[in-house]
Amino acid sequence: MxxxxxxxxxxxxxxxxxxxxxxxxxxxxxxxxxxxxxxxxxxxxxxxxxxxxxxxxxxxxxxxxxxxxxxxxxxxxxxxxxxxxxxxxxxxxxxxxxxxxxxxxxxxxxxxxxxxxxxxxxxxxxxxxLGVLGTNGLTAYFGVRDVGAVQAGDTMVVSAAAGSVGHIAGQIGTILGARVVGIVGSADKARLLTERLGFAAALDRRSSDFRADFKAATPDRIDVYFDNTGGDLLESALFRMNRGGRIACCGVVSQYDTNNPAGGPRGVPGLLINNRVRMEGFLVFDFAHRYDEARAQMSTWMREGRLTAxxxxxxxxxxxxxxxxxxxxxxxxxxxxxxx
Ligand SMILES: NC(=O)c1ccc[n+]([C@@H]2O[C@H](COP(=O)([O-])OP(=O)(O)OC[C@H]3O[C@@H](n4cnc5c(N)ncnc54)[C@H](OP(=O)(O)O)[C@@H]3O)[C@@H](O)[C@H]2O)c1
CATH class of the missing domain: 3.90.180.10 (Medium-chain alcohol dehydrogenases, catalytic domain)
Known part of the structure; x- marks a missing residue:
């Protein structure tokens, strides 16, 4: 001592x-x-x-x-x-x-x-x-607002949507007026998103019906895909993007817990070109000069009961x-x- x-x-x-x-x-x-x-x-x-x-x-x-x-x-x-x-x-x-x-x-x-x-x-x-006011909350805020440039009326899809970045990103999309669809790894998590966090729909990526469910949940196709996972989910989203859509590349968690990460998805660059899709990677640190703005806005949304951490x-x-x-x-x- x-x-x-x-x-x-x-x-x-x-x-x-x-x-x-x-x-x-x-x-x-x-x-x-x-x-x-x-x-x-x-x-x-x-x-x-x-x-x-x-x-x-x-x-x-x-x-x-x-x-x-x-x-x-x-x-x-x-x-x-x-x-x-x-x-x-x-x-x-x-x-x-x-x-x-x-x-x-x-x-x-x-x-x-x-x-x-x-x-x-x-x-x-x-x-x-450490969560909503920390790196992951800030990542969600700038990824949805600035990189995804979500507009009211958009269909926005988020992968790893019950995770730290994902659950905040999805709720911000809803606050900004998008119809938000989350992709998660279990039916329980899917229910959490729709019943507690206000997601319009949520899908279990492990379900044998995932492809059909994904199509049914995005009848107007996708305007913004907030990609936490890369891999197969990124490829599925690429094939459903609307003309002028945006893909915010946040992370590649499907390829982290392995020594043999898979190659990139099919459809790049052809689908990007045909549908004029912007696919953009970002790091939260690029927005460091605006962290105070993001924290103030997210604190207000939490006080108003519109954002749950x-x-x-x-x-x-x-x-x-x-x-x-x-x-x-x-x-x-x-x-x-x-x-x-
Ligand atoms: N760009 C930036 O500046 C920045 C900053 C912070 C974080 N990130 C990225 O944000 C992403 C989320 O990070 P986080 O810390 O918030 O983690 P998290 O979402 O809390 O946890 C990871 C989630 O990934 C999902 N997952 C795991 N293996 C998967 C697979 N093979 N395919 C699809 N989904 C899988 C799991 O959810 P389900 O089983 O429910 O799908 C798991 O809950 C990561 O990619 C991270 O690198 C980026």
Whole structure:
């Protein structure tokens, strides 16, 4: 134990290490929990205690080495990730007790330069900061509004629609006046979307009737496809796009949990040309200058009861590997959060 101002810090803490880079599907055994000394901050450094972490599908792409923007994790390192943390030591205008976003990684304590930390409203729950007001909520907001350019009366389709990005993207589409169709991996999730989140229709991608269901649910074809998955679902959507349609390429989760990602879909570029479809990839960081606008708008929609943020919570640092496996298997809904 040592004292940092008013805060007491233990001598040791726990970390989740990458034990081995996954071969094939991710397993909890690809990670290992270890105990290490809590770092002692030097001049101008901020020691943070992790309150909660979020896990996103894109972190699996990072372990594959395919998402260059996500960095290149290696065996023997602490698993990376974003968390909400409590400041333990003063520096750079931050004071002990402040609550911040931090690139904490999967560990109980982490040390940072003040410039990588963002001070947060401590009255808002960490899960909200990490979900709808965090990277995934912002991704949904800009992907639907700016990249998809959704207009009232459009038919919008979202894949991985009960997931963290997907459930917010679909609700924003509805708020903007689109008829939103979600694609998910089970009938239960499909019911959640239509009964609780206001989706016009929702389809189980695993159903043997999926092709027919997809056609029936998009009688006016598709104006905007918000693509979280790539793969077969992207190909199915490509064949149903309207003239002048937009495909917002957000992620490729169908190709993350494998060592052998499939090639691209049929229909590119022929269908894009014939139907004058715009297919555009984007990264949320491109919109960093407008994050405040997005957070203010989504907070208003939540207050008005028009936007519901779902969270699947796990308790304790050691549950993070299983939470990650569950997320990729599709057993979580909304944002996946681990509370420490
Ligand atoms: N462009 C950006 O800046 C940006 C930023 C953040 C996230 N993303 C992307 O957004 C997407 C969603 O991320 P998230 O963190 O919100 O994850 P998530 O949607 O909460 O979880 C992933 C979901 O993917 C679905 N899935 C898994 N394997 C699949 C497969 N083979 N085919 C189709 N669907 C499959 C599962 O849902 P079902 O089983 O219900 O289908 C699962 O729930 C990811 O592609 C991620 O890379 C992009």
């Amino acid at each position: 040592h004292q940092t101002g008013a805060m007491t810090v233990p001598a040791e803490h726990r970390q989740v290490m990458i034990a081995s880079l996954p071969q094939g599907r991710l397993e909890p055994s690809d990670f290992a929990v270890r105990t290490a000394a809590v770092p002692v901050p030097g001049e101008g450094e901020v020691l943070c205690r992790t309150i909660a972490l979020t896990i996103g599908a894109g972190q699996r792409a990072g372990l594959q080495g395919s998402a260059s923007y996500a960095g290149a994790p290696e065996a023997g390192r602490v698993m990376g990730g974003t968390g909400v943390a409590e400041v333990m030591t003063a520096a750079g205008g931050l004071l002990p007790g402040d609550v911040v976003w931090a690139p904490t990684g999967w560990q109980e304590y982490s040390m940072h330069a003040p410039k990588v930390l963002t001070k947060l409203d401590p009255t808002i729950d960490a899960a909200e900061h 779902l969270v699947t919570e796990y308790q304790g640092l050691a549950s993070a590997p299983q939470a990650f496996v569950d997320l990729l298997a599709g057993t979580t809904t909304g944002t996946t959060v681990v509370r420490l």
